[in-house]
Amino acid sequence: MAHITEILPKGIATSLHGSLKLMRWIVIFSGFLMSVTFFLVVIIRYGFNGDLFAYEEWLLAVCFWGFFAGSALASERGHHINADILGIIIKNPRIRWWRRLIVLTIEFLVTAAILYWGYLMLAEEIAKYPIWKTTPALKIPYFAWRLSIFLGFFFMTIFSASILYAHIRGFDVEYGDDPDPETTNNNKEAGQ
Amino acid sequence: ADMRLKFAGVFPVDHQGSKMMEQVKADIEAADVGLKVSVFPANQLGSGEALLEDVARGNIDFAAAFLYADTDPRLEILSMPFLVSDWDEMNSVMRDLGSEFNTIIQETLSDHGVRLLGQNPEGFVGIVATEEPTNWNSFDAKNMNIRVWSSNVVKTMVETLGYQATTMSWGDIFPAIQSGIVDGAICCTKTATYSIFAKSDVGTHFVQYNSIPENTSYYVSEKTWSELNEEQRTAVQAAFTKASDDFFAYNRENDSVFEQKLVDSGYTILKLSPEEQQAMADKVRAEIWPMLEDSVGKENIDRLLSSLK
Amino acid sequence: MIIAGSLVIICGMLLLGVSVYVAFGAVLLFLAAMGGHEVSGYLPSGSTKMRSLVLLAIPLFMISGIIMERGKIAAPLVSLAELFIGHLKGGLMAATVLACGVFGSISGAANATLTCIGSIMMPHLRRSNYPEGQSAALIVCASPLGLLIPPSGNHILYGWVAQQSVLKCFLSTVIPALILITLLIVVNQFMLRKYDDIELIERPEDFKMAFRQKATLAVPALLMPLIILGGIYGGIMTPTEAAGVAVVYAIPVAIYVYRGLTWRTLVDALTDSGVIIGVVMVMIFMVLIVSKFLIFEDIPNIAKDLVYSISDNPIVILLMVNLVMILIGMLMDDISGLLLSTPILLPIVVGVGMDPIHFAAVLGVNLGMANITPPTAPLLYLGAKITKTPVSSMLLPTLIFIIFAWLPTLALTTFVPEIALWLPELLLG
Ligand code: NA
Ligand code: NA
Numbered sequence: 012m013a014h015i016t017e018i019l020p021k022g023i024a025t026s027l028h029g030s031l032k033l034m035r036w037i038v039i040f041s042g043f044l045m046s047v048t049f050f051l052v053v054i055i056r057y058g059f060n061g062d063l064f065a066y067e068e069w070l071l072a073v074c075f076w077g078f079f080a081g082s083a084l085a086s087e088r089g090h091h092i093n094a095d096i097l098g099i100i101i102k103n104p105r106i107r108w109w110r111r112l113i114v115l116t117i118e119f120l121v122t123a124a125i126l127y128w129g130y131l132m133l134a135e136e137i138a139k140y141p142i143w144k145t146t147p148a149l150k151i152p153y154f155a156w157r158l159s160i161f162l163g164f165f166f167m168t169i170f171s172a173s174i175l176y177a178h179i180r181g182f183d184v185e186y187g188d189d190p191d192p193e194t195t196n197n198n199k200e201a202g203q
Numbered sequence: 204a205d206m207r208l209k210f211a212g213v214f215p216v217d218h219q220g221s222k223m224m225e226q227v228k229a230d231i232e233a234a235d236v237g238l239k240v241s242v243f244p245a246n247q248l249g250s251g252e253a254l255l256e257d258v259a260r261g262n263i264d265f266a267a268a269f270l271y272a273d274t275d276p277r278l279e280i281l282s283m284p285f286l287v288s289d290w291d292e293m294n295s296v297m298r299d300l301g302s303e304f305n306t307i308i309q310e311t312l313s314d315h316g317v318r319l320l321g322q323n324p325e326g327f328v329g330i331v332a333t334e335e336p337t338n339w340n341s342f343d344a345k346n347m348n349i350r351v352w353s354s355n356v357v358k359t360m361v362e363t364l365g366y367q368a369t370t371m372s373w374g375d376i377f378p379a380i381q382s383g384i385v386d387g388a389i390c391c392t393k394t395a396t397y398s399i400f401a402k403s404d405v406g407t408h409f410v411q412y413n414s415i416p417e418n419t420s421y422y423v424s425e426k427t428w429s430e431l432n433e434e435q436r437t438a439v440q441a442a443f444t445k446a447s448d449d450f451f452a453y454n455r456e457n458d459s460v461f462e463q464k465l466v467d468s469g470y471t472i473l474k475l476s477p478e479e480q481q482a483m484a485d486k487v488r489a490e491i492w493p494m495l496e497d498s499v500g501k502e503n504i505d506r507l508l509s510s511l512k
Numbered sequence: 513m514i515i516a517g518s519l520v521i522i523c524g525m526l527l528l529g530v531s532v533y534v535a536f537g538a539v540l541l542f543l544a545a546m547g548g549h550e551v552s553g554y555l556p557s558g559s560t561k562m563r564s565l566v567l568l569a570i571p572l573f574m575i576s577g578i579i580m581e582r583g584k585i586a587a588p589l590v591s592l593a594e595l596f597i598g599h600l601k602g603g604l605m606a607a608t609v610l611a612c613g614v615f616g617s618i619s620g621a622a623n624a625t626l627t628c629i630g631s632i633m634m635p636h637l638r639r640s641n642y643p644e645g646q647s648a649a650l651i652v653c654a655s656p657l658g659l660l661i662p663p664s665g666n667h668i669l670y671g672w673v674a675q676q677s678v679l680k681c682f683l684s685t686v687i688p689a690l691i692l693i694t695l696l697i698v699v700n701q702f703m704l705r706k707y708d709d710i711e712l713i714e715r716p717e718d719f720k721m722a723f724r725q726k727a728t729l730a731v732p733a734l735l736m737p738l739i740i741l742g743g744i745y746g747g748i749m750t751p752t753e754a755a756g757v758a759v760v761y762a763i764p765v766a767i768y769v770y771r772g773l774t775w776r777t778l779v780d781a782l783t784d785s786g787v788i789i790g791v792v793m794v795m796i797f798m799v800l801i802v803s804k805f806l807i808f809e810d811i812p813n814i815a816k817d818l819v820y821s822i823s824d825n826p827i828v829i830l831l832m833v834n835l836v837m838i839l840i841g842m843l844m845d846d847i848s849g850l851l852l853s854t855p856i857l858l859p860i861v862v863g864v865g866m867d868p869i870h871f872a873a874v875l876g877v878n879l880g881m882a883n884i885t886p887p888t889a890p891l892l893y894l895g896a897k898i899t900k901t902p903v904s905s906m907l908l909p910t911l912i913f914i915i916f917a918w919l920p921t922l923a924l925t926t927f928v929p930e931i932a933l934w935l936p937e938l939l940l941g
Pocket of ligand 1: 616
């Protein structure tokens with residue numbers, strides 16, 4: 012089975028690889044930061060009678076990057092939650108193929124629509140410049156985390172399109188967890 | 204067909220503020236100018252920050268909500284501590300839409316496509332505490348950890364008064380006080396203190412520093428406003444002005460009613476003498492107000508101050 | 513019209529197998545087509561709503577779950593449970609249920625409970641000849657105990673949306689959890705009666721010695737609920753802070769005490785939890801937007817009128833509400849179901865006099881079930897993967913556990929308010 016980037020033209024694949032690597036580091040960093048921050052908040056309050064002033068403002072901004080990088084990674088791996096039951100019930104490979112085509116097409120179109128709404132959000136934000144919406148204490152612009160939402164859906168749209176493309180062209184790519192390895196394997200043999 | 208307008212608010216369903224929303228709806232509809240109103244109380248359509256955004260966009264027509272400085276730093280003017288010190292000043296400075304205070308706010312809101320229809324100061328925010336703060340009426344250290352909301356100004360003010368401050372979001376206050384994570388919070392009017400804390404047997408003291416008024420605003424989307432005809436605008440403004448007047452009269456009257464309710468439920472109310480109040484006001488104005496120049500703008504603060512003389 | 517359209521789209525999309533977040537996006541497209549609002553408001557409203565520290569408890573529970581799984585923190589708990597009842601027929605399976613319950617006091621998520629207990633118990637159960645499908649189904653059906661025993665990510669969300677005391681919500685499902693544990697064990701024993709080739713674990717000769725050994729090993733793991741729940745109820749930290757402290761405590765315990773994790777594999781654990789977090793948070797993001805715009809369309813009031821027009825008998829209404837929640841639970845995962853249904857259903861049940869804390873328990877049990885009821889049953893599919901068992905062999909036993917253990921628990925929790933309210937009122941007044 013091929014990785015999703017392997018079926019794409021080289022230039023795109025290379026930049027996607029780079030982005031994926033970056034997203035993994037964002038996810039790791041934000042997860043680490045989240046845990047340590049709350050631990051420190053408790054320690055500082057009880058150990059030092061202190062206060063990590065307005066930490067929610069930077070912490071949430073970083074976490075948004077983590078959340079949406081994580082969703083993009085989930086799109087790459089096909090991990091988003093869905094009702095897998097039809098994949099188990101339907102045995103006919105032709106119907107399976109068509110159902111998957113419909114599902115992947117819908118996923119691509121809807122994710123692209125969300126991406127467009129994300130573009131509207133950023134455009135509106137930028138148009139307001141220089142009066143940007145900012146957090147009350149540290150004056151972090153809302154733009155700083157809203158950008159992560161847009162980029163997250165940008166990559167989700169790209170992966171969604173690639174997987175749809177792979178499905179139509181008949182490439183076998185790593186995608187999702189087979190809920191029922193036995194049945195799927197049997198079907199694959201039956202289909203070949 | 205009648206135009207249906209959405210009116211969103213942040214007060215709990217049984218709160219007087221929500222009842223005023225119903226009154227606005229009734230008055231606008233009774234004016235028979237082709238307008239119907241749907242009321243959404245209790246943050247149903249979002250909290251203060253979200254409402255301002257949605258009203259600006261025209262997804263919501265009217266709101267009764269706090270104006271947060273997130274949208275525009277100039278709105279920090281709403282949390283200037285010791286700007287007003289009693290109910291009369293609240294009325295003249297904050298409620299008169301023609302005052303310099305409201306002119307500055309309207310100028311700010313206009314940049315975001317929003318129009319101010321009324322101001323509702325509900326009373327002064329005090330400190331709810333689970334014990335009596337030592338030195339509560341002076342600037343000396345109180346050995347008490349108080350929750351504040353994320354505002355440099357409020358945090359510095361509380362620290363100037365001698366408390367330790369912990370920033371905490373609104374949602375965490377109740378469990379935090381209940382379980383003792385903080386010893387108190389600057390958060391609530393007497394009315395809110397009674398209904399949120401005293402009724403649940405949480406907290407024992409209310410320290411009354413007449414410094415920051417709890418204020419919600421009535422505002423309308425400019426998009427909606429431009430779609431209304433002259434007759435409709437008059438009816439809408441009249442309904443909101445009446446609600447604002449009635450709400451203020453209610454709050455003013457009930458401040459002492461809820462003070463008594465707090466006392467009856469075992470609370471101690473700690474009040475400053477006029478001299479102590481003045482001393483605090485002087486110190487805070489001198490030390491804290493300059494901090495606001497960055498956000499509100501020096502020019503705006505000067506305008507405000509000269510209008511108050 | 514809007515209700516019907518949204519329902520058809522959600523159900524159709526989910527049944528087809530489209531990802532949950534996409535199904536919500538499709539509803540937003542439908543609402544946009546119906547007109548009446550600016551679509552430029554969709555994403556900003558989601559982002560404003562999601563900017564809440566309280567919400568961070570959810571990803572933190574996911575991180576600590578993965579660290580505890582990789583760190584094998586559940587192993588000593590399991591072997592302690594085995595020691596006591598492993599020598600009885602069905603004992604190993606009962607131990608699995610109990611281990612899920614104990615582990616629930618460490619973990620705030622059901623999938624963590626499933627992966628931690630499931631990955632350890634399944635090989636033992638197989639080795640002892642317990643029926644495979646039934647074993648896997650039991651693990652899956654017991655894993656929502658992770659949500660019923662405090663702390664619970666779902667209750668933090670509910671408290672956040674419904675503006676209720678999270679501490680009380682936590683306590684509301686403790687007794688329902690005990691009922692569920694009992695029922696699961698009883699039903700399982702009954703299902704086991706036709707199997708007689710099950711190998712039993714021998715009770716060690718020196719029981720005291722074995723107990724001392726295993727208990728010592730379990731101490732660092734058992735300290736976790738003490739720190740987390742003690743911290744929350746003792747007034748040292750908020751539930752969200754406790755979720756963060758749990759991660760920081762679990763890391764050295766996993767690396768240096770149970771040695772299931774190294775600093776290197778910790779990075780992998782963080783990456784993998786990041787993906788799960790991404791999955792959950794994008795669903796939360798979308799459902800927050802959908803729920804807000806459905807409220808824009810006045811759906812809660814329309815739904816309330818609809819329900820009350822059918823009947824105003826409290827029992828009938830509570831039955832209807834439960835039925836709706838079960839249907840939502842079949843179609844969705846727990847978090848989406850909670851965020852979508854709370855604003856709509858809470859006014860209805862409060863209207864017939866139900867305490868919001870009581871509803872927290874009813875919702876808690878319902879949503880625990882939501883994760884295991886097909887077609888959208890993330891825990892069932894995850895369980896199949898963890899236990900390496902085909903879903904098809906798990907379906908029937910899962911159904912039996914749902915009907916004879918979960919539904920009776922739900923009925924008791926719904927119609928006997930004391931089950932939910934007694935403990936919170938006793939401890940928190
Ligand atoms: Na739990
Ligand atoms: Na389900």
